[in-house]
Amino acid sequence: MIESDAFVQALQDIGVDFFTGVPDSILGGIIAELMERRLYTPAVREDEAVAMAAGAYMAGKIPAVLMQNSGLGTSLNTLISLNYIYHQPCILIVSWRGHGGNDAPEHLVMGEVMPQFLDTMKIPHRTLTEKTAIDDLKWVAETFMKKRIPVALNITKGVVRGLHP
Amino acid sequence: MRPEEGTMQSRAMAMAALLELLTDQPVIICNGFPSREAQKIADRPTHFYMIGSMGSAAAIGLGVALSKPNKRVIVFDGDGNVLMGMGTLATVGALKPKNFIHVVFDNEVYGTTGNQPTISNVVPLEKVAKAAGYVHVERVREREDLVYEFKDMLSKDGPSMLLVKVNEMVEDAGRVILDPPDITKRFMQAIT
Numbered sequence: 001m002i003e004s005d006a007f008v009q010a011l012q013d014i015g016v017d018f019f020t021g022v023p024d025s026i027l028g029g030i031i032a033e034l035m036e037r038r039l040y041t042p043a044v045r046e047d048e049a050v051a052m053a054a055g056a057y058m059a060g061k062i063p064a065v066l067m068q069n070s071g072l073g074t075s076l077n078t079l080i081s082l083n084y085i086y087h088q089p090c091i092l093i094v095s096w097r098g099h100g101g102n103d104a105p106e107h108l109v110m111g112e113v114m115p116q117f118l119d120t121m122k123i124p125h126r127t128l129t130e131k132t133a134i135d136d137l138k139w140v141a142e143t144f145m146k147k148r149i150p151v152a153l154n155i156t157k158g159v160v161r162g163l164h165p
Numbered sequence: 166m167r168p169e170e171g172t173m174q175s176r177a178m179a180m181a182a183l184l185e186l187l188t189d190q191p192v193i194i195c196n197g198f199p200s201r202e203a204q205k206i207a208d209r210p211t212h213f214y215m216i217g218s219m220g221s222a223a224a225i226g227l228g229v230a231l232s233k234p235n236k237r238v239i240v241f242d243g244d245g246n247v248l249m250g251m252g253t254l255a256t257v258g259a260l261k262p263k264n265f266i267h268v269v270f271d272n273e274v275y276g277t278t279g280n281q282p283t284i285s286n287v288v289p290l291e292k293v294a295k296a297a298g299y300v301h302v303e304r305v306r307e308r309e310d311l312v313y314e315f316k317d318m319l320s321k322d323g324p325s326m327l328l329v330k331v332n333e334m335v336e337d338a339g340r341v342i343l344d345p346p347d348i349t350k351r352f353m354q355a356i357t
Contacts, residue, residue, distance in 0.1 A: 018232060041231060041260065043224075044252035051221035051250075055193070055228020058213070058353050063228075081217025082225075086345040148346075 002130055002160045004029035008037065010133070011064060014141040016091060018056040020049045021066030026095035026155055028163035031066060046071030047078040050150070053090040054083050062144070064091040069098070069110050069154075072117065079150055080121065089144045092152040096127065099156045118152055125152035128159055174308060175334035176270040177202045180241065182308055183268065183315055187239065191229050191356045194241040195222035197277030199270060201338040203241060210355035214341045214348055220249030223257065223267055229356070230262040236356065237264045237319065244271040244285035251293070258298025263322040267294070268315070272331045280333055291328040301325040 007030055011019075019034050020041040021027075034040035043049035046067045053063035067075070072094060083090060097103050098111015110117070118125040124143050128136050136153060143151045176199065184192075184207045193213045194200045200214040215222050226240035247254070247269055257265060269290055274280040291302040300323055303314045311329055318325040343351070 018228075020228075042256075044256050047218075047221065048224045048250065048253050048256060051218065051224035052228035052231075052256075054221075055225040055230075056232045057228075058225075058349060059191075059229045059232035059356065060353075061232045078218045078221055082215070082221060085217070086349045088349055 001158060002128075002133055004033040004161050007160050008033045008039075010137050011091075014137055015062045016064045018053065018061035018063040019066070020052050020056075020063070021093070022046050022049060022068070022071055023066070024068035024095040024097065026097070026157050026160075026162060027066050027068075027093065029161045030093070032163060045074055047075040050075045050078050050083055050090060050092075054086070054088040057088050057090060062091075064093055066093045068095050069114050070107070072114070072121075073110065076121065079123065083150050084122065087148040089148045090150050091140055091144060092123070092150055094152050094154050096154045096156045114154070123150050123152050125154055127154040127156065130159060174306070174311075174329075174331055175336070176272060176329075176331040177206065177334070177336035178308070179270060179311055179329045179331050181206045182312055183241075186312065186315060186319065189355070190237050190239055191226075191233070191352070192239045192241060193222050193226040193229065195219070195243050195246040197243065198335050198338070199241055199243055200341050202336045204341055205336060205338040210351045213352045214343070216341055216345065220246055222246055223250060223253040226267070227253065227257055227260070227262065227265065230265040231260070233356065234262070234264055237266065238262075239266045239268060242267060242269045243276075244269060244273060244283045244290060245275045247290050248283055248285065248288070254294050254297040254299070257324050258294065261298060261300070262324055265324040266315075266318050267299070267324065267326040269326060269328045270331050271328055272333050274333055276333060276335055291326050294326040299324045299326050302328070304328045304330070306330045
């Protein structure tokens with residue numbers, strides 16, 4: 001399992017310096033670490049978070065937005081009609097609720113269709129694993145720089161340490 | 166569903182009066198007619214014309230304001246946009262960026278889509294902002310009050326909201342000419 005402080009440090013090491021989002025339990029450890037480092041700006045909705053990230057990007061920051069995959073649905077229009085068409089990249093750190101069909105009912109549909117959903121939205125994505133973590137983050141940084149659009153790093157349960165074991 | 170009694174000023178007139186007071190401050194302008202009118206009145210590289218993502222203008226401005234604390238950031242918003250992204254009033258009120266000025270041109274209609282009524286005739290948006298934690302809020306109708314209050318907000322720590330009651334008149338302005346990626350590039354260079 002990846003420790004949350006190591007994960008946050010790795011994001012800072014690739015240049016991320018603006019963090020916002022809406023919490024999820026899978027992301028709890030990461031957000032706690034970001035708050036400890038006074039790096040986290042909380043948003044009230046995921047579409048607000050991606051719009052804030054767009055503003056921060058234009059003001060010279062490298063932004064990351066943390067969200068549960070349900071938030072992809074909430075942010076769909078903003079991601080497409082703002083970030084995507086204006087070439088305003090951000091790193092989406094998305095918890096993959098409903099992965100493998102084991103979760104509460106409200107997560108199952110999005111959990112099943114999430115990769116196709118991201119493909120349809122033309123958002124490049126990869127799923128983080130402990131083994132490939134260094135490569136995954138390198139790919140995120142490169143895609144961000146090269147494509148200048150939102151890029152998603154999906155996180156399944158138990159890959160990064162959460163608040164509750 | 167009519168504009169408040171005595172509202173004579175059009176949004177374009179109000180916007181022109183405010184743009185005269187601005188120089189190189191970043192201005193985020195909401196989608197629909199407001200962006201088109203601003204482009205026609207004074208097209209500046211410091212303008213970010215939002216053409217889609219309705220409801221997001223204040224959040225974009227907030228991202229700029231938090232990242233550039235030494236620049237005063239102005240958002241030109243509409244009542245329909247504010248109602249759609251109302252949560253952002255809470256985020257601004259909680260984070261309290263001192264350099265954030267939120268101007269809301271309130272004509273009580275979705276003007277770009279054919280003047281369907283919003284609900285801002287019964288929901289005073291500046292009071293919502295005040296309750297959410299904005300430091301200064303003002304509601305104005307007349308040009309003199311608009312200019313006076315905006316100058317005052319430019320000289321004070323915010324976040325501030327200036328709600329301007331305007332009529333439904335629309336300036337004859339074409340679509341935003343620049344391509345979205347060029348708007349981003351130009352704005353980024355201008356606010357460095």
